[in-house]
Amino acid sequence: MSTRPRTIALLLALLAVSTPSGATLDQDEASVETDRRHMNARRSVRADASYRVHEIRLDSGTMVREYLSSSGRIFAVTWHGPTLPDLRQIMGEAHFQTYVNAADAQHVPRRLRSLRRDDLVVHSAGRPRAFSGHAYVPTLVPPGVAVESLR
Amino acid sequence: MGAMQRCAPVLAALALWSCAADVQAAVIALDTVSDSSATATLSPDPGDVGKPADIWMGAVYQGTLYMRDGSTWVRHAGDPLPVAIRGQTLAAATRVTVVEQIDFSGLAGLDLYVGYGTSEQDMLTSPGKMAKIYTVPAISAVDNVATITVDAGPPDLVPGALNIPFVSVTVCSPGSASNCQTIDHIHVDTGSTGLRLISATLSPSLALPLQKNLLGAPLAECVQFADATLVWGPVRLADVKIAGEHASSVPVQIIGDPAFSTVPPACSGVPSDTVQSFGAKGILGVGVFREDCGSYCAQYAGNTQYYACPASGCVGAAVPLAQQVAHPVARFARNNNGVLVQLPAIPAGGAVNTTGSLVFGIGTQANNGLGAAKVLEVDPSFGDMTTLYGGVAYMNSVIDSGANVLFLPSSVGIPTCSRRDLVAPGFLCPSATQTLSVINHGVNGVTDTVNFAVGNAHTLLSNFQMTAFNNLAAPNSDPYGFSWGLPFFFGRSVFTAIENAPTPGGTGPYVAY
Numbered sequence: 001m002s003t004r005p006r007t008i009a010l011l012l013a014l015l016a017v018s019t020p021s022g023a024t025l026d027q028d029e030a031s032v033e034t035d036r037r038h039m040n041a042r043r044s045v046r047a048d049a050s051y052r053v054h055e056i057r058l059d060s061g062t063m064v065r066e067y068l069s070s071s072g073r074i075f076a077v078t079w080h081g082p083t084l085p086d087l088r089q090i091m092g093e094a095h096f097q098t099y100v101n102a103a104d105a106q107h108v109p110r111r112l113r114s115l116r117r118d119d120l121v122v123h124s125a126g127r128p129r130a131f132s133g134h135a136y137v138p139t140l141v142p143p144g145v146a147v148e149s150l151r
Numbered sequence: 152m153g154a155m156q157r158c159a160p161v162l163a164a165l166a167l168w169s170c171a172a173d174v175q176a177a178v179i180a181l182d183t184v185s186d187s188s189a190t191a192t193l194s195p196d197p198g199d200v201g202k203p204a205d206i207w208m209g210a211v212y213q214g215t216l217y218m219r220d221g222s223t224w225v226r227h228a229g230d231p232l233p234v235a236i237r238g239q240t241l242a243a244a245t246r247v248t249v250v251e252q253i254d255f256s257g258l259a260g261l262d263l264y265v266g267y268g269t270s271e272q273d274m275l276t277s278p279g280k281m282a283k284i285y286t287v288p289a290i291s292a293v294d295n296v297a298t299i300t301v302d303a304g305p306p307d308l309v310p311g312a313l314n315i316p317f318v319s320v321t322v323c324s325p326g327s328a329s330n331c332q333t334i335d336h337i338h339v340d341t342g343s344t345g346l347r348l349i350s351a352t353l354s355p356s357l358a359l360p361l362q363k364n365l366l367g368a369p370l371a372e373c374v375q376f377a378d379a380t381l382v383w384g385p386v387r388l389a390d391v392k393i394a395g396e397h398a399s400s401v402p403v404q405i406i407g408d409p410a411f412s413t414v415p416p417a418c419s420g421v422p423s424d425t426v427q428s429f430g431a432k433g434i435l436g437v438g439v440f441r442e443d444c445g446s447y448c449a450q451y452a453g454n455t456q457y458y459a460c461p462a463s464g465c466v467g468a469a470v471p472l473a474q475q476v477a478h479p480v481a482r483f484a485r486n487n488n489g490v491l492v493q494l495p496a497i498p499a500g501g502a503v504n505t506t507g508s509l510v511f512g513i514g515t516q517a518n519n520g521l522g523a524a525k526v527l528e529v530d531p532s533f534g535d536m537t538t539l540y541g542g543v544a545y546m547n548s549v550i551d552s553g554a555n556v557l558f559l560p561s562s563v564g565i566p567t568c569s570r571r572d573l574v575a576p577g578f579l580c581p582s583a584t585q586t587l588s589v590i591n592h593g594v595n596g597v598t599d600t601v602n603f604a605v606g607n608a609h610t611l612l613s614n615f616q617m618t619a620f621n622n623l624a625a626p627n628s629d630p631y632g633f634s635w636g637l638p639f640f641f642g643r644s645v646f647t648a649i650e651n652a653p654t655p656g657g658t659g660p661y662v663a664y
Contacts, residue, residue, distance in 0.1 A: 059451045080629075082447065082533065083455070084375045088419040100379050100421050104570060106577025106625065109315075109430050111342075111554045111636075113378035114577060114628055116570065123628025125558065126377040127342040127551060128436075128443060130533045132629040133377070148561070149630055 024066060024090045025077050026137050032056070032066050032074070038089050039064070050142040051075070058083065062131070064090060067150060069142045076136035078150050082129045091135050095120055099135070177279035179265050182246055184285055186256035191265045191284050193245040196277075199267075200243050206236040207274055207281070208249050209264040219249070232271055241267070249284070261287040294395025295486045295511040296518065299494065301619040301637075302504040305336040305426050312430055313612075314555035314620055314637040316494070318509050320346065320435060321392040324357055325400045331392070332357055336432045339509055340553030341492065341647045341662075342534075343436035345443040345476035346391060347374070347382060347404040351425065352432045359387035362402050362474055368461040370470060371411050372404050373418035374443070375456075381420035382406040382429070385460070391479040393435075396511050398482035402474060406433075415465050417455050434553075435479070437490045437509075439534045439650055439660035442475040449475070481649050486512025488652035489659060491519050492552055496642030499584065499606065501617030505641075513646050513663075514655035524646060524663040526656040527593030534660060538633040539590040539598075547632030548591070550645060550662045554636030557603070558627035563587060567626055568609050578608030579624040589633065593661065603639070 024031045032054045045054050056064040062081025069075050077090045088096045098115070099105065099122045105115040112125040124133035134150060141147045177199070182190040193206070208219035209232075217224050220233030227233075236247065249263055266281030268274030274281050297318045304312030316339040323331035332354050337346075353359075361369040362385070370386045384406045391398045407424030414422060423429045436443065448454040452469045459468035481487055494507035510519045529536050529549075538548035545560060559565065559579065568580035584606045592598050606622035621641040627634060639645075648659030656663055 059453065060447050084377065086417065086419050086455070087379060096419075104576065107378055108554065108556060108558075108625060110340075110376040110378055110380065110434075111551075111634070112558065112625065112628060114626075124377045124379060125628040125634075127549070127553060128344070128374065128376075129440065129445070130535055130547065130549070131377055132547065132632075134628070 025074055025092050025095050025135055026140065027074055027092065028072050029054075029068055029074075032068075035064070035066065035090055039085060050145055056085075058085060065150070066090070067136075069140060073140055075140035075142070076134060076147055076150055078132075078134040080132040082131070084124075084126075084131045087124070087135075091122070095122075095135065095137075177267070177277070179267070179279070179282040179284060181263075181284040187250070187252055187254040188248070189250040189263060189285060190246060190248050193241065193247065193265070193267055194243065195241045195245070195267065196279070197243075199241050201240065202269075203238045203240050204267045204269055205234045205274075206239055206247060207232055207264075207266045207268075207271075208235040208247075209266075210261055211264070212258055212261040224253070230271075239267075255287060258287050259289045293486070293516055295516055297394040297509040297511075299339060299492065299507040299509050300504065301494070301502075301506070303618050304430060305432055308427060308430060311618060313618060314623060315431065315618075316492070316507070316509075316552055316637060316640075317431065318393065318435060320433070322346075322348070322353075322357065322359070322403070323390040323392065324359060325388050325390050327390070330357060331390075334432050338431040338434040338553065339492065340434050340436045340551075341438050341490070341645070342549060342551035342553040343434065343443065344438050344440045344478045345404065345436045346389075346401065346433065346479050347384075347406055347436075347476070348433035349424065349426050349429055349431075350384065350405050350407045350409065353405070357389075359389050359403075359405070362386035362388055364459050364468065364470070364474070366459070366461070368459040368468075370468065370474060371458045371460050371465055372443075372476060373415065373456055373458065374404070375418070375420050376423075379420045380423040380428075381414075381418055382423055383411070383414045383418055384408040384424070385411050386474070386476055391482075393479070393509075394511070396480070396483045396486060398479050398484075401479050401482050402476050403479075404476050411460065411465075413465070415458060415467075417467070436553075437478065437480055437647065439529060439647060439662075441478050441481050441650055442472050443477075444470075444475055445472070478649060480511055481652070483511060486515050486519070487649075488515065488654045489513040489646060489648035491644055491646050492640055493644045494637075494640045494642070497619055497621050499604065499622060501611055501614060501621075502619040503616050505619050513648055521646065521654075521656045521663055522644075524644065524656070525593075525597055525599045526595070526648075526661050526663040527591060527597050527599065528595035528657070528661040530594055531650060531660055535632070536594060536662070537592040539592055540587075540633070544592070545632050547629050548634065549632070550635040550639060550647075550664070552637055552640055552645075554634050555623075556636050557605070557622075557624040557638050558629075558632070558634035558636065559605070559624050560627050560630050560633065562630070565605055565624070572609055575608035575612045577625060578612070579605055579626065580607050580609050581605055582607070584622065591635075595657075595661075599664075601635075601639075
């Protein structure tokens with residue numbers, strides 16, 4: 001008798017987990033939770049004078065950090081660890097497409113792709129079991145934050 | 152004739168053929184042999200069975216006779232001959248140890264002799280009582296060297312390859328000696344693990360079997376690279392042959408396999424499944440790890456790398472280590488503890504192409520000894536080490552033939568080429584060649600100073616014929632690491648030891664050069 005509602009609830013839960021519902025970089029704090037669920041990961045928060053950091057630790061050990069300015073916008077994401085996070089998810093579809101399609105990106109086969117534009121900077125490098133990178137929107141970076149050294 | 156006369160009364164019924172064939176004479180033959188031991192079996196004349204005799208053992212090497220005297224070997228110094236065993240009562244089959252705990256496998260051409268008799272004269276003159284039992288063979292030819300070519304890559308690749316080391320690899324249907332295909336232009340990568348082949352380069356007749364899980368579902372893999380490309384395709388089993396080395400039923404990945412055309416949504420990135428987009432016909436990962444993913448993928452179904460693909464579609468799967476895409480060299484029967492990459496020195500202006508060697512094994516053959524190389528152990532999880540520069544420790548540093556440039560942190564202060572530089576966008580462009588000195592530092596504390604040069608990438612790459620450069624660099628996105636890509640390998644012998652593999656330089660993982 002209770003089988004059907006349970007099944008529906010389960011389906012809804014699966015949908016909630018498996019449907020990426022949008023971007024992170026350039027988005028608000030709520031999208032951090034979307035990313036966390038998407039990546040099935042643990043999350044913690046710490047604060048600095050000019051920004052807050054949400055840390056999302058993947059099962060693989062990869063650490064993803066999402067940096068929020070005082071206005072509540074995510075201005076940077078960084079990653080470091082043995083697996084790549086879902087870059088499409090943490091950068092957001094639009095930024096991701098800009099990144100992978102940019103003709104002016106620097107590309108080293110299988111090891112590096114970086115893009116430096118006024119509205120988007122992405123560096124991704126590494127090899128299997130050791131990746132690192134960051135993506136940020138320069139115009140959103142709070143004054144005084146050395147964004148290139150965030151990790 | 153004496154032997155026949157003696158045997159005839161004993162076995163009268165069989166005398167016609169058995170004695171005619173003279174099988175009743177004493178027979179002495181090799182029983183077992185290894186690199187450091189040999190045993191023989193004496194089948195004496197039936198008339199000698201049950202009687203005591205002395206046993207002699209001799210070895211002739213390069214014209215000199217050596218005799219076993221009791222338990223030791225001595226150089227022959229005149230009669231009487233030293234005796235190995237005195238007063239042995241002979242059984243119908245008497246087994247004796249001729250050599251023990253002496254490695255004589257390298258003494259090619261050495262002859263071993265064994266004899267018995269009641270006297271030296273009896274042993275030397277009676278038929279069958281003395282025989283040569285073994286000759287040490289010439290060392291079997293070991294072919295553990297594959298030629299590395301650094302060139303423009305597979306035909307029609309546009310733009311041509313730059314600083315990519317290639318080898319040829321032969322894959323066979325498991326167990327078949329004839330259903331094989333040799334594929335050229337496979338990228339040699341000491342920064343990853345496993346053989347991956349572009350499906351379009353493979354003959355359909357190879358029909359490599361699918362690697363399946365316990366439920367019979369085929370396994371497939373999504374490998375994401377740092378440049379946002381991905382390779383997707385099934386894990387299949389192949390016998391892998393490179394030079395004279397061979398590994399059976401190795402899990403390999405087939406990229407762009409038409410039977411696995413749907414890339415799972417979580418496998419995000421830009422598919423790279425053709426020779427043109429991949430820049431090679433495949434990649435041979437010969438890094439420090441035995442499996443491409445390791446225990447994480449064995450533990451978590453949500454690893455986003457391995458999938459089980461029943462007819463209903465692919466779902467994330469935990470995959471045991473033994474089924475993961477594996478280091479082919481670690482599966483060789485010999486020379487399986489690592490690899491040596493040797494590339495010649497090239498001019499500062501680059502080379503049109505060059506060739507070197509991918510040598511299998513570390514300290515297992517005359518051609519792969521560590522010599523004076525320094526052994527720098529690497530982190531067992533990440534495979535990295537530390538580079539010290541300007542008093543700062545860059546802890547995410549690696550030696551990696553799969554990177555075609557040197558990646559340097561921005562702190563070295565060398566300007567990048569103009570963003571609008573069509574020849575070398577994003578590379579490093581010092582106004583004049585700049586030399587730097589750093590110290591590589593293994594996790595075992597071993598250090599080595601590296602002096603290297605960074606050339607102007609625009610100038611270097613303007614010479615379009617060149618495919619090999621020893622001074623090409625780019626900024627690293629990781630501010631905490633140097634990456635010693637292929638430019639580092641020119642003029643060096645670089646060893647990469649596999650995790651948990653014993654070598655004369657210690658147990659892997661390590662790099663040595």
